[in-house]
Amino acid sequence: MSRLPIRIRLTLVFAAVMAVVLAALGAxxxxxLADSLDERISEDLDARRMALTRVVVGxxxxxxSLLAGAEGLARVIGHGARGxxxxxxxxxxxxxxxxxxxxxxxSVTTDHDGYRLRAVPVADKVxxxxxxxDDRQEALDALLAQLxxxxxxxxxxxxxxxxxxxxxxxxxxxxMRRRADEISASTSAQRLPLPTAHDEVYRLGVTLNxxxxxxxxxxxxxxxxxxxxxxxxxxxxxxxxxxxxxxxRQPRSAxxxxxxxxxxxxxxxxxxxxxxxxxxxxxxxxxxxxxxRDPIAVDALLAEVAGRFGRSAEAAGRIIxxxxxxxxxxxxxxxxxxxxxxxxxxxLRHGAGEVRLHAVEHDGFVELHVTDQGGFxxxxxPRAFERFTRxxxxxxxxxxxxxxxxxxxxxxxxxxSAHAANLAGGGADVWLTAPKLLxxxxxxxxxxxxxx
Amino acid sequence: MRILVVEDELKMAALLRRGxxxxxxxxxxxxxxxxxxxxxxxxxxxxxxxxxMLPGLDGVSVCRRWRENGVWAPVLMxxxxxxxxxxxxGLDAGADDYLRKPFSFAELxxxxxxxxxxxxxxxxxxxxxxxxxxxxxxxxVWRGDTEISLSAKEFALLETFMRRPGDVLSRLQLLEHxxxxxxxxxxxxxxxxxxYLREKIDRPFGRESLETVRGAGYRLRKDGS
Numbered sequence: 001m002s003r004l005p006i007r008i009r010l011t012l013v014f015a016a017v018m019a020v021v022l023a024a025l026g027a028x029x030x031x032x033l034a035d036s037l038d039e040r041i042s043e044d045l046d047a048r049r050m051a052l053t054r055v056v057v058g059x060x061x062x063x064x065s066l067l068a069g070a071e072g073l074a075r076v077i078g079h080g081a082r083g084x085x086x087x088x089x090x091x092x093x094x095x096x097x098x099x100x101x102x103x104x105x106x107s108v109t110t111d112h113d114g115y116r117l118r119a120v121p122v123a124d125k126v127x128x129x130x131x132x133x134d135d136r137q138e139a140l141d142a143l144l145a146q147l148x149x150x151x152x153x154x155x156x157x158x159x160x161x162x163x164x165x166x167x168x169x170x171x172x173x174x175x176m177r178r179r180a181d182e183i184s185a186s187t188s189a190q191r192l193p194l195p196t197a198h199d200e201v202y203r204l205g206v207t208l209n210x211x212x213x214x215x216x217x218x219x220x221x222x223x224x225x226x227x228x229x230x231x232x233x234x235x236x237x238x239x240x241x242x243x244x245x246x247x248x249r250q251p252r253s254a255x256x257x258x259x260x261x262x263x264x265x266x267x268x269x270x271x272x273x274x275x276x277x278x279x280x281x282x283x284x285x286x287x288x289x290x291x292x293r294d295p296i297a298v299d300a301l302l303a304e305v306a307g308r309f310g311r312s313a314e315a316a317g318r319i320i321x322x323x324x325x326x327x328x329x330x331x332x333x334x335x336x337x338x339x340x341x342x343x344x345x346x347x348l349r350h351g352a353g354e355v356r357l358h359a360v361e362h363d364g365f366v367e368l369h370v371t372d373q374g375g376f377x378x379x380x381x382p383r384a385f386e387r388f389t390r391x392x393x394x395x396x397x398x399x400x401x402x403x404x405x406x407x408x409x410x411x412x413x414x415x416x417s418a419h420a421a422n423l424a425g426g427g428a429d430v431w432l433t434a435p436k437l438l439x440x441x442x443x444x445x446x447x448x449x450x451x452x
Numbered sequence: 453m454r455i456l457v458v459e460d461e462l463k464m465a466a467l468l469r470r471g472x473x474x475x476x477x478x479x480x481x482x483x484x485x486x487x488x489x490x491x492x493x494x495x496x497x498x499x500x501x502x503x504x505m506l507p508g509l510d511g512v513s514v515c516r517r518w519r520e521n522g523v524w525a526p527v528l529m530x531x532x533x534x535x536x537x538x539x540x541x542g543l544d545a546g547a548d549d550y551l552r553k554p555f556s557f558a559e560l561x562x563x564x565x566x567x568x569x570x571x572x573x574x575x576x577x578x579x580x581x582x583x584x585x586x587x588x589x590x591x592x593v594w595r596g597d598t599e600i601s602l603s604a605k606e607f608a609l610l611e612t613f614m615r616r617p618g619d620v621l622s623r624l625q626l627l628e629h630x631x632x633x634x635x636x637x638x639x640x641x642x643x644x645x646x647x648y649l650r651e652k653i654d655r656p657f658g659r660e661s662l663e664t665v666r667g668a669g670y671r672l673r674k675d676g677s
């Protein structure tokens with residue numbers, strides 16, 4: 001059954017229920033007709049019994065057969081008569097001996113040989129009237145014959161209607177299936193057709209369309225990432241290729257060649273950095289970016305990052321300050337160093353004024369903040385951590401557009417998150433979070449000691 | 453040749469300047485789209501190299517701006533993107549050729565030479581004759597501010613006229629430009645479509661811009677009315 005199409009299954013169930021209903025209806029009609037025929041015969045018998053009783057009580061000597069009616073029969077059975085009683089011709093039984101005995105004291109109704117008979121005691125006699133049953137049987141047989149033709153026809157017609165209705169109800173689903181069959185990565189903007197009625201199928205369609213919407217958005221992000229990545233890769237490759245081709249077009253002095261090689265090396269570095277960043281982002285996407293969970297003193301980490309950029313900040317006339325907090329976290333020193341380095345580099349390149357590094361403990365996490373006195377474009381903030389987004393369109397040829405995406409990836413690998421905001425008093429604030437060091441450092445030290 | 457390079461990537465711009473200069477060309481560099489727009493209008497360049505990805509005004513808009521302002525120098529666009537859409541948008545905006553980064557410098561030079569050979573005839577993106585306007589890229593036609601809807605054949609016929617305003621075109625010429633060989637012998641198809649076209653671009657506006665030249669063919673009046 002479950003292998004059959006839903007449409008057939010619905011029709012079969014409908015037909016089965018319909019068959020039961022129609023059979024019950026037929027049986028009901030049959031019984032009702034039989035009842036009403038019985039009632040008519042009974043009334044007829046009673047009428048004749050009463051007429052005959054009057055004759056018997058009146059002592060008149062009337063031939064009872066005059067009261068028998070066209071096809072019925074009427075008899076008066078005397079006091080001493082013994083059963084069984086037969087018709088005059090003797091070929092049909094009217095009353096058995098037992099029935100006759102019973103009829104001496106009470107009214108007896110019985111069927112014999114195609115007759116309904118009623119025997120009633122009147123004084124010391126028994127009055128017997130009868131009606132033939134063949135009319136009744138004929139009427140019932142006729143009804144049965146009609147029902148046997150009409151009911152299967154009705155069943156067939158209603159099943160056909162059920163089949164059509166089931167088809168109509170399933171049509172929106174078939175339409176959705178056909179469209180879903182056509183949707184592929186290249187036509188992901190397509191949506192399933194929705195039925196006009198706001199029913200279960202409509203809700204299913206809406207839900208599926210919402211799912212398609214999410215998949216499409218993911219696909220679109222992926223597509224944009226590939227397009228952006230190819231653009232980011234082609235730009236340094238184009239510079240590299242042109243640099244080398246121009247250098248080779250004519251004889252060059254050693255100094256010229258050295259300059260060309262320097263420039264090519266610079267572009268190569270950029271490509272290497274880009275490739276590494278892309279790989280890191282890809283690993284993060286696959287959830288394959290693993291980080292160590294070493295105890296890290298935050299103050300030392302911040303001081304080291306600040307120290308690394310000290311000279312370039314000085315050259316740009318900027319100051320980097322570190323605020324001590326005494327916080328400790330569990331994390332990967334190298335990755336956090338990289339993330340903070342990216343943030344400081346961004347602050348120096350795109351921000352303004354003093355760059356401050358500080359940490360805040362909050363809710364089991366340590367927030368590592370890098371602030372400067374510049375500020376973000378409000379439109380940029382929601383997209384800050386997406387790949388290849390830049391606050392300014394200018395491509396200075398240095399950044400890869402992946403810096404903040406990598407900061408976010410490193411924060412996520414630590415179980416934390418990355419955020420960017422404008423400070424209330426002006427200035428930009430970017431921070432990432434990493435889990436606080438839970439067990440106190442002494443205990444950690446002892447543990448390690450016992451292992452040695 | 454005097455060549456304008458519009459490129460925001462400083463290193464690439466410097467390289468193009470050096471490489472082209474070594475080939476004996478005079479090269480100016482614009483680092484933004486806005487600079488590119490006014491520089492091309494200020495001097496008569498033989499060719500322009502235009503990067504499509506520019507900060508501010510992007511390459512497609514820059515190119516369209518030039519064509520609107522009557523800058524007809526051949527434009528070779530450079531793109532680092534994959535998308536066909538970028539190239540279609542650039543070419544429809546009036547660019548003459550494109551190269552995808554990374555490109556071969558020798559090919560860049562060859563393409564610039566080829567572009568320069570074509571000279572700088574007017575190549576408007578939108579054809580205009582009087583107050584009739586036709587945009588082949590979007591397939592739109594206007595009489596004044598009213599947009600007119602034409603069938604594909606009517607459009608092809610009108611485009612043929614609008615590329616040669618004032619010229620008398622014989623039925624055979626019209627057949628050659630707007631129909632293919634299958635129609636060669638059925639010259640009355642031209643008369644039928646001329647009637648359709650007049651119904652759409654002349655009659656509703658009370659004009660008679662499409663004239664019948666007895667014994668010669670048809671002509672679109674130079675003033676379009």
